[in-house]
Amino acid sequence: MEKTVIVAGLGLIGGSIAMNIKKNDGFKVIGYDEDRQSLELAYRQGVIDEIASDLFDMLPRADVLFLALPIAPTIKVIEELQNVALHKNLLVTDVSSVKNGVMAEAAELSNEYITFVGGHPMSGSHKNGFTAAKPHLFENAIYVLTPASDNNEGEGVACIKQLLSESKARFITLSPKEHDEMTAVISHFPHLIATSLVHQARKWEDTHPELRNLAAGGFRDITRIASSNPPLWQDIFFQNKHQLLPMLEDWIEEMSQLKRYLEMGSKEETLKYVTEAKVYRDGLPVKEKGAIPAFYDIFVDIYDQPGAIHKVIEILATADINIKNIEILEIREGITGVLRISFPSGREQEESANLLRSKNYEVVIEQ
Ligand SMILES: NC(=O)c1ccc[n+]([C@@H]2O[C@H](COP(=O)([O-])OP(=O)(O)OC[C@H]3O[C@@H](n4cnc5c(N)ncnc54)[C@H](O)[C@@H]3O)[C@@H](O)[C@H]2O)c1
Numbered sequence: 001m002e003k004t005v006i007v008a009g010l011g012l013i014g015g016s017i018a019m020n021i022k023k024n025d026g027f028k029v030i031g032y033d034e035d036r037q038s039l040e041l042a043y044r045q046g047v048i049d050e051i052a053s054d055l056f057d058m059l060p061r062a063d064v065l066f067l068a069l070p071i072a073p074t075i076k077v078i079e080e081l082q083n084v085a086l087h088k089n090l091l092v093t094d095v096s097s098v099k100n101g102v103m104a105e106a107a108e109l110s111n112e113y114i115t116f117v118g119g120h121p122m123s124g125s126h127k128n129g130f131t132a133a134k135p136h137l138f139e140n141a142i143y144v145l146t147p148a149s150d151n152n153e154g155e156g157v158a159c160i161k162q163l164l165s166e167s168k169a170r171f172i173t174l175s176p177k178e179h180d181e182m183t184a185v186i187s188h189f190p191h192l193i194a195t196s197l198v199h200q201a202r203k204w205e206d207t208h209p210e211l212r213n214l215a216a217g218g219f220r221d222i223t224r225i226a227s228s229n230p231p232l233w234q235d236i237f238f239q240n241k242h243q244l245l246p247m248l249e250d251w252i253e254e255m256s257q258l259k260r261y262l263e264m265g266s267k268e269e270t271l272k273y274v275t276e277a278k279v280y281r282d283g284l285p286v287k288e289k290g291a292i293p294a295f296y297d298i299f300v301d302i303y304d305q306p307g308a309i310h311k312v313i314e315i316l317a318t319a320d321i322n323i324k325n326i327e328i329l330e331i332r333e334g335i336t337g338v339l340r341i342s343f344p345s346g347r348e349q350e351e352s353a354n355l356l357r358s359k360n361y362e363v364v365i366e367q
Pocket residue numbers: 008009010011012013014032033034035038068069070071073074095096097098120121122123124125126127128129130229232236
């Protein structure tokens with residue numbers, strides 16, 4: 001029998017979830033969002049089968065509810081679920097980037113029809129809204145599940161995996177605490193620092209108006225995430241502030257230590273500090289999505305000439321090589337730029353590098 005799934009919040013994550021559920025047969029997808037335009041666009045594109053004007057009126061029909069709203073409204077909906085009159089089982093899951101507040105609210109639920117399994121796909125973007133949603137967003141990404149202590153949690157986990165089986169996400173189960181500690185380290189805290197680096201640059205621009213034109217690959221790479229959706233990140237920082245506050249203390253102490261190294265001319269300690277960071281960073285997994293992007297990359301030097309990028313792509317396409325992603329890292333008038341091309345496997349990576357080198361391109365392989 002067809003199951004009914006409601007996706008509440010049809011933005012970047014909810015839209016991508018709905019696109020993946022629609023790849024399966026046997027599910028009817030109903031969309032709910034306060035933004036009418038997103039709903040209508042999703043309906044027109046066939047990503048949802050029906051629009052819900054009111055979430056709670058629609059719930060008695062549903063088998064599964066995906067909460068893909070910002071975190072604060074997600075918690076509010078969970079609180080209100082307690083009083084919904086249901087006549088059949090409802091599996092509720094969310095996608096929030098921080099789990100403690102959500103799971104604490106879910107633990108209060110005593111509605112006998114509801115099973116709650118927390119979720120968080122470790123993949124996203126600095127873009128937001130339905131127009132940024134894409135079906136392959138979760139490919140190779142870790143998808144964390146944080147089941148509540150409920151008898152039906154095994155069934156709930158299995159159902160979520162089945163609904164998203166086409167997404168190619170890799171599911172793991174964690175406790176909310178473990179999840180929030182780790183995401184604070186590899187996602188929330190770096191975001192805080194990236195944001196502060198942008199502020200620092202902004203201040204310097206008053207006295208150095210050319211500064212923004214100097215900002216090249218390094219600054220852009222490290223601050224990309226500072227272009228993310230501000231209300232989302234305000235929400236994340238406050239939801240996970242118990243993890244972030246001690247980390248900020250540590251960071252301030254670490255910066256003071258670095259300051260002391262520079263003041264005292266401690267070159268050896270500074271070299272050790274930089275080297276240890278490089279060794280750790282180089283050892284992070286690069287073959288799966290997660291903290292570091294998932295693909296097998298090559299870097300190709302190109303010149304700022306009409307058709308330069310097209311030529312490189314044509315060489316690879318003619319050899320039937322499957323490209324996953326292309327990024328222009330830097331190209332300024334009249335000088336060499338760098339094209340980062342990502343492949344799904346090491347075989348394509350090596351084959352492409354050899355092919356392009358045989359045509360006299362400078363190619364570097366990311367190890
Ligand atoms: N952006 C990321 O990289 C990322 C990654 C993983 C998880 N998440 C989590 O996913 C959730 C959604 O984030 P997103 O990036 O998809 O945001 P988004 O802004 O793209 O989407 C949120 C959607 O929710 C709707 N919405 C907001 N408040 C609402 C309300 N009260 N009632 C009805 N609709 C409402 C908005 O109109 C929007 O369409 C957040 O909880 C976030 O923590 C985000």
